[in-house]
Amino acid sequence: MKKKRLIEGLQRIVGKGYVIHHPDDLLAYEYDGSVDRGTATAVVFPSSTVQVSQVVALAHREGIPVVPRGAGTGLSGGAIAAEGSIQIALTRMRSILEVDAANRLAVVEPGLVNLDLSTSVAPQGLYYAPDPSSQGACTIGGNVAENSGGPHCLRYGVTTNHVLALEVVLEDGSIVWIGDRYRGGPGYDLVGAFVGSEGMMGIVTKAVVRLLPRPESVSTLMAVFPEMDQASAAVSRVIGSGLLPTAMEMMDRLSIKAVETAMGYGYPQNAGAVLLIEVDGIEEEVSESAASVKALCRAEGASEMRAATEASARARLWAGRKGALGALGALAPNYYLVDGVVPRTQLLQVLRRVGEVSQGSGFPIANVFHAGDGNLHPCILFDERQAGHTPRVLAAGGEILKACVEVGGALTGEHGVGLEKKAYMPLLFTNADLEAMLRLRRAFAPSGLMNPGKVFPGGPSCGEGFRPASVVKADQGMWV
Amino acid sequence: MRAKATSTIALRERLATLLPPEAIAPASDMARYAVDGVVPQAVALPASVEQLSAALRLANDQGWVVAVRGSGALMEYGGVPKGVDLVLGLERMASAIDHAPGDLTVTVGAGVRLAALQEALGKAGQWLPVDPPLAGRQTMGGMLATNLSGPLSLAYGGLRDMVIGMRVAGPDGVVTKSGGKVVKNVTGFDVGKAHIGALGTLGVVLEASFKVAPLPKKDVTLVALFDSLAQAIKASHELLAHPSAPQALEVVLMGMNRRDDEGRMRQPTCNLYARLLGSEGAMERRLADCSRLLVQSRAVNVQPAGSQAAGQTWEWLADFGWDPQAGSGLLVRLGCLPSQVGELSQGIEEMMLRELHQGSLVVGPGRGVAKVFMPGLKWADADTAGTAVEALRGLAAGVQGYAVVERCPLPAKATLDVWGNPGDGLALMRRLKEQMDPRGVLNPGRYVGGI
């Protein structure tokens, strides 16, 4: 099909103003939050399931790949266009279709921004638990595709634990509902199999998600430690004690310094690590848990503790953690954010290894991460204008991932495999393992035209067309 | 798709070329391994993954129909198989429990009994917060394949929320893994989810890794007596909406249509059981909150249960309808949105009164589940069972819910679609089955839509 006819066909479906195809306009859609890029033939902005279905059916007839796209905040290149593909941006489909407070669920469109859901149901005393740090921008559809996590997933689980049912457009344009508004019905757990499929099994056009009641009481504690090792030990102590914090977040020396320099936050200059711990529940439970957490942190050598229960005071405690990524921007023009995960008892060992990688490669590495579930986010600082630095940074990232796998961890805790890590998949999975995953995909998307080239090794991958990862400003509500 | 079955002797001989004698059950044992009355031609009892893979590969090559078996506790679940050539029993498989207390994770072989796992976890003050039927007998593999969750799923979710990794043998004997041993992981597709509740139709689960939880410091049960089921369910919703909500809450309507010695119809009793699990400091207030709400919601009598009685009650509730002592009968699980459980269970109650069916009802208002068990051999009659199941399905449809027959005596069971309509996703489910088990050797006919 000639490009002109294709564009006309797309315009007939979504309307003339909702197809972008001029090369200059396409530039903005070459990227996501990751380091890769690619150019689509066109980007379309459907406004309904039927339009999505028609666009997908047209592409299928013509043998053209399609790439779903939410807000483009993905960090592994999942939404990067395959060559010659049609990118389907779901950002116009952002309505909350139904809130069922009695059954604590909502039916939403895929382009809805994560935080907007929690904000809208707040008056009913409810919220949507998975809270990726990008929640001010990322979409529910993107969250479903990546099975996104967030700081509070420590207690409440990640996206897959909160999705009940999905309306999905399959590669031939057919529209199908999978799952039910409740769990326990007959048949395979298709929703469970679909969540985390990185846009490669179908396009989510509606999602039924669980909502949780807002807790009666919340307490945030900040513990400052002279050394990172002590903070890591405190994490293990708290987890091992039987307490169930909702979040446990850590910042290392370099991040603290960056935050101090940028925001003058008042952390001790010589602090080795800061741990943020949150507990929630009914008041009696919260004060009991908070007291235990404090005692355990002190026992592990915390030099200073602050606590808050009132919302604005808690927000102040979180501010340093949330501003860390932005603050790191002041230390270097570029950063490469690595996402690895290890058993939490291995944190200490792996963080030491990260330190060695930093020394060996000569790049400073800051650690700001979800310590409670062992999800590391080493942030490698560099300047891409320096010749040869970029490939060395990627290699250092690879070293860290290998270290994670060596101690029984995995390649990604929440950002997905996408283009970024597909070449590393054989570190963790055999060909047979990957084949089983492909079978699952083929059940949903046999032709392979749905977001091709991601997750599985082979074909172009990360590093080709590496671009400087621009620092996301903290005032956009973005942090990691 | 199925190749012409080999003769029994040939089948056993072929197995004997691959497996040591102790891994093949004697011919005299076949009846013991029957699945819903369908007697297999041979039973393989592999003691290693290699042996298991070899047996599977042979079956797949020959097109023999394979039924996988754990302890056999829940073999009744699922449709009557169209035929069984080979039963693959996992009871001799290595039973390693690899517990990492500091990580709150455990990796455990499919042949391990849930009770053994709980005992090992308990030593470190942890548990897997599940209470499926017959927890004392069933194996991990059986538990994952049947995915029958109990009252605790109200607070802790289902197995799907606890499994973090899985190793599975495909019908060709090839072993694959997904996930891992970390609590947060998006490396690769979540194939493991497809196997949970798949009744062994997509592969043989060999091993699974789980997130576990600390054992709660306090475990208290309140019992409240109500005049009517409707009243008890209304009270349940009051409790569940409160910050002090219990971790498990079930309502029981016991002994419907039973006559006393003089032949008078007895009133069924209606009890609400609320189980509060959690920390020491909060328990006093939570108990007070729950008791007050129950009294306000017109409970006739509210009191805490002694810990031994409470333990027995929750076991009874979990085993409801499955307890071998209850004998055979018709056990149906119905489900819908929590807000409609009242309407659904009222419908079931009215139906039972109208039809004079004896039996009991256990309702999980927060879980959106109502289970009805009607004991007796009358349910072996196809018409009687069929009519009741149809009526229950009608009630479920009225609330956009489902009704799954968990148990039904033979021969009636063979005439029933035990699963009912799984909805819009059936075509995808068939495609998944074709991808994972292309020759259709794993448990054919026992799953939804005849899969």
Ligand SMILES: Cc1cc2nc3c(=O)[nH]c(=O)nc-3n(C[C@H](O)[C@H](O)[C@H](O)COP(=O)(O)OP(=O)(O)OC[C@H]3O[C@@H](n4cnc5c(N)ncnc54)[C@H](O)[C@@H]3O)c2cc1C
């Ligand atoms: C500063 C920052 C902080 C972050 N913090 C976190 C964090 O704490 N936790 C976390 O998990 N992630 C985090 N992320 C990563 C990212 O925000 C998440 O992966 C998010 O879910 C992506 O959503 P999106 O709408 O931007 O999707 P996109 O980036 O547009 O797409 C991501 C993937 O989803 C697919 N997709 C999008 N919409 C659909 C749909 N409707 N149907 C099917 N497939 C679809 C795409 O094809 C692609 O594969 C962070 C990113 C940034 C930039």
